[in-house]
Amino acid sequence: MSAALHNADRPNSYIGRSVTRPNALRLLAGKGRYVTDIKLPRMLHAAFLRSPYAHANITSIDISEAKALKGVHLVATGEDLAKLCKPWVGTLDHFRGMKSAPQLPLAVGKVVWAGQAIVAVVAETRAIAEDALNLIQVEFEELEPVADIDLAREPDATRIYPELGDNVAFKLTVESGDVAAAFAKADGEIEATIISGRHTAVTMEPRAIVADYNAPEEALTVYHATQTPYQFQDLFSRLYGIRESRVRVIAPDIGGSFGMKLHVYHEDMSVVGLSMLCGRPVKYVADRLESFVSDIHARDHRVKASIAFDKEGTILGMKVDDVTAIGPFSTAPRTSVVEGNQVVRLIGAPYRFRDYRADLSVVFQNKVQTSQYRAVGHPVACLVTESMMDRVAQQLGMDPFEIRRRNIVTQDMYPYTSPAGYKFERLSHEACLEKLHKLMDYDRLRAEQKTLREKGIHRGIGIGMFVEITNPSPAFYGVGGARISSQDGAVLKVTPAGEVQCLISVGEHGQGTETIIGQIVAEHLGVERELVRVITGDTDVTPQGGANWACRGAGIGGETALQASKKLKANILSVAAAILQSKPELLDLRNGNIVDAAEGTERLPLSEVARISYYRSDTLPPGTSPQLTAAHHYSPQGYPFAFTNGVQACHVEVDVETGFTKILNVWVVEDCGRIINPMLVEEQVRGGVVQGLGAAFFEECRYSETGQLENGSLADYLVPMACEMPDIKIDHVETPTEDTELGAKGCGEAGTAAASAAALNAVNDAIAPFGASVSQVPMTPQRLLTALGHGSSSSQKR
């Protein structure tokens, strides 16, 4: 009896291998085709006049001079586009009681944030369109801006939308067990307020769109830098009243997305209407200054947290009150309340305490709209949970690893439902924690820290555990009435030369979707990877699906590709059996050849099956019907989400004189289930960690009291640079989900989830000897100096 072949020994065993990305070659040669690069015949360019005020009534608009400028084709106001485009509202039914005002492409009557688009100009060139903006006269009547989460909730606060009653978009209470009893019996209790700054995605390619309305066919083609072409096919169709089958959305190469490129933006909706009005293609690319005042922002949470524990370090319960600042309305179609919802549901997720109460208030502000950005809510939940864990450990004189070991949900407890209602199939906290301890050589680091402290060098070590939401089922959006698909589709076809094309609804934005789908198809079909061409991102070409959000590409898209491959393989073997006068179950496909399943003897190349099927079907036995194209749709079944987990550690050195922090090392141990391509998983984690470190030390959209964004340029809003970032060591634990044959879960947000928490804990560990601590990110030098007693306490909030 022969032992089962190890996966890596089988032919075409690509799953689990670090193969390179075929599409990266095009990008490396400068041959990428981003929306920014697209030029269509007779294409015009749009530019937008924006509000200088955060809150004002528009009393008059004079566009006459702008219209007269040579090269200008159209000047459109909010009223012009409101005649074509229906309003949209960013609410979902499963967030009970949430409210938000209807939105239109351009401002009508009043403006609600500084940067809101008021008038659109369409011209021969972008430069002419911008010249024309200078000729437009708009008069405003200023209103009191709502720019503070506490003032916004005062009974006499100015209402951004008086018809909504107040400035609170949504309130939620999550309660489990008896939190009052837990606190009553505790040996200790700690309270802290943790603040996360407001961030934005800063994709290197700004938002970009080309809309091409074809009036004779009543058809619309949109080249759109988006993660979710199908979602926009639905939105453009419904809001502009164009038949869905005639709306084509193409997402070519995308220059970064991170969750930012799947929301409804006013300029994007405008451009569709502008093309309809001009009868010509219209292009709009946000410049970087526009990006800062129109791309969604995220985070901006203030969480008051209390934790109860006994003297052994067992956590007994937690109470949290999260107040989060969104924009003047809730963003469509995913809302601006998902982040807060995830913050209050993910707090405490790695740990086993049962008594929990969370209150959430989502507050409207006259600021840029907020919505989902990479790791939605996770970083805030991790900051709160992990910093509270460290506070308890510090008070008890316990090691940070030890307090976590005592409180994590352990292997014997799965399947496990968290106090906030999340169902975990199986996580691997113990294994990850122990692997991290070893990977970072923890005991040596602690010894080194002690020695260096005696020399006046202040290093700190911080740990952050995380649980990540991936592979969402319809429970995420569908149940709330959102027309956002949680399933994906794949069409696989054999070409006459015996090669394979895979058209799939999950998209490619640099994370490597096309590569991993190619690996899965090649392995499960039994052909060389080079023969598989993966095609994504075109609603006229690729089957309907959810595309890219919430780390679903590998888990859901991958399973779709796997099942489609099996279906196509069965079809191929059925034709081959007819040709060979054999039975399908006696045959297999390996390395692109039909072989005897038992012996592996080559019988017929796949190219021959394809040639006969397509060109000489007359030679096939009667009744043979070759189906060399197979379609398959897959939607998650079983658990509503495939949760992943992991733990990160951060090692820093704080200069206590200047407040500058040097990040020395980061280590991550993560468990995303079955790993399809280790190199790509690790690169997702690294990129994610660096965005989390940006949040920890640099990134913050700073607003004035009048609702003006004060640092809205790439010179002022700091993103991490190469010289500031450390090398990041990564290790894995693999706990495949049993909900799918593939077993993969997501990994794109794992890095971002706990990076800021680990960094915060590391900095607090470094400055602990001074009796100092910080509880706000980004941890700017000024904030650190204030914490160390060098600055005025009034600057702590800034």
Add this chain to the structure above:
Amino acid sequence: MSERVPVSMIVNGEEVERFVEPRTTLGDFLRTDLELTGTHLGCEMGVCGACLVLVNGKAVHSCLMLAVAAEGESIQTVEGLSESKEIADIQRAFHNRNALQCGFCTPGVLVTAHEILKQEGPLSREEIRDGLSGNYCRCTGYEAIVDAIEAVLQERAAKGDSAELAA
């Protein structure tokens, strides 16, 4: 809008002559007039490095230079550097190490990598990171880029050694 003026320069080894508005940046000129869209504009204020091209062999932010200021100069973009195979080993190392994700910053990063690798002598990872700090990348977290440049450095050093041995 102002009168167009003639401008001529060598781009990727070919002489080009066009009429442009004086306010046109070199970056816009390359992308729009010459359809060399490999050069990307990320911030248009000389911060992000996506628009870097070589002007007479030196890296320049094409978003900060006017096309008319490049009169008579020799410009190399990622397209030219690819076709001439000057950076073929760098591109190969980037591919092998996956030192790019979305690829939008990559043409500028390649120009910087090309400059870094022209320096004499060995370079530490810190020095490579320092050299890369004018290029923003939002996807990779930079480590893979540093690894790829380090790999080329070693490969070129090994080639240099073997060339010396052969000589």
